Amino acid sequence: MAMYALGMSVLQDVIAFEKTKVKQVAYADDLSGAGKLQDLSHWWGLIQANGPTIGCTPNAAKSFLIVKPEHYDGAVNIFSGSGVVVTKEGQRHLGAVIGTEEYKKEYVGEKVSEWVHEVDVLSAMAKTEPHAAYAAYTHGLQHRLNFVCAPSRTSALSSDRWRNL
Numbered sequence: 001m002a003m004y005a006l007g008m009s010v011l012q013d014v015i016a017f018e019k020t021k022v023k024q025v026a027y028a029d030d031l032s033g034a035g036k037l038q039d040l041s042h043w044w045g046l047i048q049a050n051g052p053t054i055g056c057t058p059n060a061a062k063s064f065l066i067v068k069p070e071h072y073d074g075a076v077n078i079f080s081g082s083g084v085v086v087t088k089e090g091q092r093h094l095g096a097v098i099g100t101e102e103y104k105k106e107y108v109g110e111k112v113s114e115w116v117h118e119v120d121v122l123s124a125m126a127k128t129e130p131h132a133a134y135a136a137y138t139h140g141l142q143h144r145l146n147f148v149c150a151p152s153r154t155s156a157l158s159s160d161r162w163r164n165l
Contacts (some may be wrong), residue, residue, distance in 0.1 A: 007054045014050045015043055030094060037071065041078050060084045064091040066098050095144075115145065 008026045015033075017023060022035040022043040033043050048058050060083030067075045072088040079086055090099015090107070097107040118141055126133035 007056060010054050011047070011051060011056060015046045020046065027094060032093065037067070037075055037078050040065065041082075044079075044082065044084065066091050066093075069100075115141070 008031070011031075012024070012026065015022070015024065020033075020035075020043040021039040022033040024031065024033040024043075026032075031047070033040060035043070044058075044063075047056075051058050063084050065075055065079055065084050065086045067086065067088055069088045072086065075086045088100070090097055090103030092107065097104050099107075119137075122133045122137055122141065125136075
């Protein structure tokens with residue numbers, strides 16, 4: 001984690017908002033940016049050019065450009081040949097989701113189904129091991145629910161993993 005933070009700080013100096021006009025956030029090994037398509041293209045180019053020198057080899061196949069439907073054709077044109085996946089539907093991001101209302105509903109519906117199954121398993125376990133079930137809920141399952149939240153509606157280029165940007 002400390003090494004990611006060091007590498008990220010060096011890279012963020014290179015791709016700073018003042019140079020790219022892209023709002024960005026880094027968390028552990030994830031790097032995300034939001035802004036206009038041309039600015040995101042420039043930002044992505046800087047990441048590709050400067051990332052490998054600090055140990056970050058960008059992986060376009062695991063990077064997603066999430067755009068509003070009216071900007072989809074322009075995004076495909078601008079990012080053609082980059083390998084970045086362009087989507088107007090949506091994509092998960094740090095445990096939450098960015099995209100259309102339909103995509104968000106589908107994503108949250110799948111999450112809720114998983115959680116219902118996990119609570120059912122814990123309920124069955126609680127019949128014979130109540131303390132273990134309680135500990136599993138309070139130290140694990142309960143906190144996973146916090147990551148599904150309402151994200152912004154801006155275009156965003158989001159990497160799945162920092163080291164695999």
